[in-house]
Amino acid sequence: MNRKENMTFGILGAGLMLMALLIPTASDAKTVPSGPMPEATEAYIEQGRQIYIRRCSFCHGLLGDGGGPAADYLDPRPRDFTLGTYKFRTTASGELPTDNDLFRTVSRGLPSTAMQAFDNDVIKNGLSEEERWQVISYIKTFAIEFDDPDLDPLKTGKTVSLPASLPPFSAELVAKGKEVFEKAKCWSCHGKNGRGDGNKEFRKDDWGFPIRIRNVTHPWKIKGGSEVEEIFMRFTTGINGTPMPSFVKSLPEEDRWALANYIKSLQHDLTKHQVLKVLSVEGDVPADPADAAWANAQTMDIRLAGQVIAPPRWQNPSIEMATVQGIANDKDIAFKLTWDDPFKDIKHDAAKEFNAAEIQKVGLYSSYVAANDMIPRALDTFRDSIALQFPVKTPSGTQKPHFFRGESSNQVNLWVWNADLAEGGGEGAVEANARGWRQQPKPQKEAQRQLVSKANWDQGQWTLVIKRPLLTSDKNDVQFEAGKFIPVSLNAWDGSNGEHGLIMSLSTWNYVLIEAAMPISVYIFTALGFLITGGLLFWMARKSEAAPESESI
């Protein structure tokens, strides 16, 4: 290389190295403070109180009793600080948390609850480390227990730390953890597959509020953190105020570590795509959710949120994810839906339905439904249901009906499946149409219904197959044409969670696609590209051979 090129390469090399250095690293929220909590002087606590009124009181209440204006609408309810009972600690079961435990919770929040991260490295308008300490110093004044040095876990030595040597995640460790899961009877509450379905009834926490047994397969719901170390810590400390005990006495450390790895292995990885590719088959489409054919069909996970768009609003949905699959032949299409639900609810008492008119006035208290007293959240009250929603008119561009039941000018077709109808031996699925959320979906006439469904509930999970001819003669039906992106969204109801009517969870639009046969033009253009290039190059090669040597160099 000559000097100039050396330099060029030098610069390029340096550029590449610079790039490698700049490859971003995940920015971790700082959950460990840089030092111990400063002394809580009166002025310091007063600073904390000012922050508390602005940022905390609306949920936790001016008295710290978890009774703020927003509290009734939340589940889990905001922590009542007056008892000094905290769920997420690094101290023995029943003990107070350490200052650093409180710092961690305030900094990182509790995922999927109303308690969000307050670290100003995570959110722009968050609290600095000092502000977080100030507000913690104020929060501690609500419970007299924090004044008693005999209860200070740092002084009594009742803190818990991670084991010194932690074998890494491995198949053997997971297998051992599974044995521990059986032996320690974790399934008696959390269910055989960890879906929170082990108990036949609701559990209550120490404050008398119904609590949900955690479905450990949904990592975004694990409030204490979904990493192995964090899961291990819960087994070790227990969760104060709930039936979740500490297993320090019953399980040795290595068993708890193996169990944490097993629980980690159960966590579901969400699919990322927004288009469901329907599997094309030659014979009949499967009518049963247990049919082996489903193993070959693509899955698409759809996230759902509480229906918070119109009153009655609901921010405590039970069903937050459903998995969809599709199989079609030249006549029919079948969808399979899979979603977790700890209780099989097959009864429906229409008399107990919530009268939405009560909260539909402008400027009234709140248009949300209070979590624990406005609707019955009990077994044998409301049915489990789910609905697939499609636009009646498949959009040619991107314009669709609104994902929340369409609008008056653009109606949607709903395939509503109700557990009570199916259990009664009849057809569980009903076709309906909606033009906006203001009116209830209108069921189609008996003669126009063509849906055939079959469902099964097992180990805290519903599986459901609904099928229909691809094309119908009904102008209120969605038509499935190959090669078209057909928008699809979901509505879902967990009856024992009090859900019915607009008190439900829902998703935004995704797509279903039945692949069209490959157009012949694709092959023609590809072949042409190959042949023309090859031909040209060979022609040039021939010409170069014929050209005299001197001319070319």
Add this chain to the structure above:
Amino acid sequence: MMSRLNKFWTTVLTIIVIYLLIKFGIPAVARQVTGLPFPLPVPGALIFIYMVLVLVAMFLLVTFDDGPLNEFLRPIKRFLRGDFTKPVRTIGIVLISLAVGWYVYDNVVPKITAPLALRIQHPSSNFPKKMEDAQNPMTNPTEAQVATFIEQAKAGEVQFIEQVMPDIEAWMDETGEEDPLLAINTPAIKKFRAAVEAGNVDNETARAALLEVRLYMGRALYAMNCRACHGDSVAGDGPMADGFKLRPINFTDNGTIETIVEGYTFWRVENGGPGLPLEATPWDSAMPEWKVSLSEEERWLIIMAEYDLAEKTPRMPEKH
């Protein structure tokens, strides 16, 4: 010793390196600069323009005079003539043709990706002009409202919205205090109460205290009605946010509520997703029509709190 690299190869290498820098280098640097948790990819159209410029530059460099041009063309000609042996030439030609064929195939084959809708975030096509100059009556109390507030404070009967009363009353019961203002004893309110007690309250002090009271009520309404999606953090990351493909807006982001007039914010809160024009994909927006559930005063209180929580100020209406 390595022999000097031919112009042809340095040209090809330079083009590849520049492409890699644009494709991966810029997003990586952008991520460091912005501090966002994801890289900012360079748009395809921009990459195309950059690469065309690079190609033109390289073309000029190579064809500047006959020397470099001949040097550049030499390996190509030698390849075509079969100087690297005929089998190498045949394989080379087949590979190049296959690559072109693949490129064509990749471009014409139907792709399974969701149809993309371009979305205009702040559409103005149906924004009523008269809203442009709307002032938030909550941040701009009238003289009469301030006077009433002073009278109420003197009597220890400052009015709060009914939503926050149970919590304030519980606080008064527990602490034995009789003035509800004490429940939210911020510095501005302390100063105001002292002035009221001393009997020399001025309008500025009273106004500051009244704004504190209104902010408190606005924050409570925000926590009750908006927090589920937009979050405590007002960063669009509430517990419901993950369920919506079109995520709730992050108010702390510089391109959101700071760039619009307050009247626009009010109009958006009032009409929600269904009030959007087609260019803003109303069918994807989960924003409720809040006029259905909240009074005008409640909506203004929330907007006041929203700007305060996000630490932003609205754009000022243009002078006419």
